[in-house]
Amino acid sequence: MKEKIAFEIEQAxxxxxxxxxxxxxxxxxxEIEVPKIASHGDFSTNIAMVIASSQRISPQNIARIIIENIKDSDGLFSRVEVAGPGFINFFINDSWWFSVLREIHEQGPAFGISKQKKRKKVQVEFVSANPTGPLHVGHGRCAALGDSLAAILDATGYEVQKEYYINDSGRQIHTLGLSVLLRYKELFGKKIDFPDDCYQGDYIIVLAKKLAQREKRRYLEMPEEDAIPLCAKFAAREILSGIREDLELFGVSFDQWFHEQGLFDSGAVDETISELRRRKLVYEHDGALWFRSTAxxxxKDRVIVRSNGETTYFASDIAYHRHKLKRNFDQIINIWGADHHGYVSRIQASIEALGYPRDRVRVVLVQLVNLLRNGRPAAMSTRAGEFITLREIIDEVGKDAARFLLLMHHSDSPLDFDLEAAKQQNNNNPVYYVQYVHARISSIMRKAKEQGISTEDLVETPHDDVLTQPEEMQLIKCMARYPDMLAQSALLMEPHRVPFYLMELASLFHAYYNKHRVLTGDAELSRARLYLVSAVRKIIRNGLQLIGVSAPEVM
RNA sequence: GCGCCCAUAGCUCAGUGGAAAGAGCGCCGGACUACGAAUCCGUAGGUCGCAGGUUCAAAUCCUGCUGGGCGCACCA
Structure with a gap:
């Protein structure tokens, strides 16, 4: 619709x-926008004001000239007027709005989905938590965001690949192995000294018990340097499979799980260092190898090989991004916790150093989540290793509520997640407000069937002169904005627009429902209204699907 | 000290350089013998942190300041 109006203006x-x-x-x-106030039309443009200075004519006069030159051979507009300082306001004929309704029905789940043939390839990497402990609510926010962003990009015409990067090598994995080994020894009555920098959580003891059951006393007789990698491998695999289970429960899936270790095994890390050397972008200093990221x-410049010969995490990260770049994605999106923001400029430096445009990789930073219970901070002590896991949150408040609430806010703003509020199944909880629309309409559809009104051939029903209530037109106009909302959401990488939109549509529906009956004594009116509300149900269902929330028929 | 993010109604937050800044919650008052009251209707509530600048037009862009979060390793 916007494109069509823009085209008319260009012609004029x-x-x-x-x-x-x-x-x-x-x-x-x-630029075409939807004005906030209905009396300013269905659409408006500021074009007259934008070109006023270059045309040397007053905005109002330009607006008048444009209006006089609009042909509108399709009869799209019922009225076009100049308003305020030079806006042109467009009022659309009702019959065009009804065509939107028809589109929703004909396209079903595909409504608002871009049909472009050339699908750009995009990769979204998210969560990527180290396999050294269970996921917490912060990971949950990243998971909800990444999964939904991927769904939204897919819906707007991209070919999307979702990836989880597993840091399964390096020091922290060694520490994990040591932690488990020590707890394992403890189980056999050995006196141990458990260092502060080891993983403190009880889940380490659980892993150690499992290990003891499986391996008996075997690792006790082994030298530590042999036992630690074995313990590490065991623990990482166990934890990772727990992470996968949690994510699955959360409705989040990945196309690929990428192991850091593979970058070493395949020689990709060495190749990357060689390439940087070839490009003369590294130098030695104090026995270490530095990447000249200041260029x-x-x-500041960054160390990629330490003086003890070990590569840094950054080195494998450059290798990982090099690997991604070689996979020919048009756009690579990393979703990181905001505590990693200091990392952005160095990784983008490495992208440029490898000869790619720096914006090939875009980083979405997700601010932290404050977990609360009744407004008070919930136990969250990483030092003691005691924190509420994502799994516990899903079990307590449910996947739907958790995903909706974690996604509701802009990723730039920190989020308060209150467990008690999330659990409430009332009007404090927007997720049920939206889901209730779906259940209500489903209920109406069931009722219609009981009354012998067919809900199958609604498409054929003429409705233009039957759906005359202002609330009905508001619903249609809101639904017509769905494709535009999706496009914005994808462009700005802001999934929170989806839940906000759904709440608005839900609000319009509930108001309509309370004021007008769908099933009336008038069969033709009933069918027309069923046609309308079943379109609402489709949009709600599509939108909820994008954010990974179920659309229940009954609640 | 340096860098990134944030600051909008009592609270939690939306807001695409446009017209008069919005929603939910909370407060108060109301609505079911009809499709599900997890709903709806009504009232009140604002120096958009402060000060400059750009622009025909700034909550939005730029600069400075104040307050808060996070980060500044040969850690990951």
């Missing part, structure tokens, strides 16, 4: 220029 501008009514043919693409805007 050209016509006016040819007739000599406008002196310059330098026209930017007309690409980083604030």
């Amino acid at each position: 501008l050209q016509r006016a220029f040819k007739k000599g009514e406008l002196p310059s043919s330098d026209f930017p693409y007309p 690409f805007g980083d604030e």
Whole structure:
């Protein structure tokens, strides 16, 4: 619809220029927006004000000239007017709005889904938590965001690949192995000294018990340097499979699980260092190898090989991104916790160093989650290793509520997640407000069937002169915005727009429901209204699907 | 000290350079003998942190300041 209006304006501008009514043919693409106030029309444009200075004509006069030159051969507009400082407001004929309704029914789940043929390849990497402990609510926020962003990108015409990067090598995995080994020894009555920098959580003891059951006393006789890697491997695999289970319960899936260790095994890390060497972007200093990231805007150079010969985490991360870049994605999106923001400039420096445009990789930073219970901070002591896991949250408040609430806010703002509030099944909880729409409409559909009203052939029902209530037009106009909302959400990488939109549509529906009956004594009216509300149900279902929330028929 | 993010109604938060800044919660008052009251209707509530600047137009862009979160390793 916006494109169509923009096209009409462009045509009008050209016509006016040819007739000599406008002196310059330098026209930017007309921005079309939906005004906040209904009396300002269904759509409006500021084009007259934008070009006023280059045309040397007052905005109001330009607006008048444009309006006079609009042909509107399709009869789209019922009224076009100049308003305020030079806005052009468009009022759309009702029959065009009804065509939106028809589209929703014909396209079903595909409504608002971009049909472009050339699908750009996008990769979204998210969660990527180290397999050294269970997921917590912060990971949950990243998981909800990444999964939904991927779904939204898919819906707007991208080919999306979802990936989880597993840091299964390096020091922390060694520490994990040591932690488990010590707890294992403890189980056999050995006196141990458990260091502060080992993983403190009880889950380590659980793993040690499992290990003891499986291996008996075997690791006791082994030298530590042999036992630690074995313990580490065992523990990492166990933890990772727990992470996968949790994510599955959370409705989050990945196309690929990428192991850091593979980058070493395949020689990719060495190759990457060689390439940087070839490009003369590394140098030795104090026995270490440094990447000259300051050449690409980083604030200081970074070590990639330590003086003891070990590569840093950064080295394998560059190798990982090099690997991603070679997989030919048009866009690579990393979703990181905000505590990693200091990492962004150095990773982008490495992208440029490898000869790619730095914006090939975009990083979405997700601010932290404050977990609360009745407004008070919930136990969250990482030092003692005692924290509420994502799994516990899913068990307590449910997947749907957790996902909706974690996704509701802009990723830039920190989020308070209150367990008690999330559990409430009332009007404090927006997820049920939206789901209730779906259940209500489903209930109406069941009722209609009971009354012998067919809900199958609604498409054929004429409705233009039957759906005359203002609330009905509001619902249709709101639904017509769905594709645009999706596009915005994808462009700005902001999934929170989806739940907000759904709450708005839900609100319009509930108001309509309370004011008007769908099933009336008038069969034709009933069928027309069923046609309307079943379209609402489709949009609600589509939207909920994008954010991984179920659309229940009964609640 | 340096860097990134945030600051909008009592609270939690939306807001695409546009017209008069919005919603939910909370407060108060109301609505079911009809499709599900997990709903709806109504009232009140604002120096958009402060000060400059850009622009025909700024909550939105730029600069400075104040307050808060996070980060500044040959850790990951």
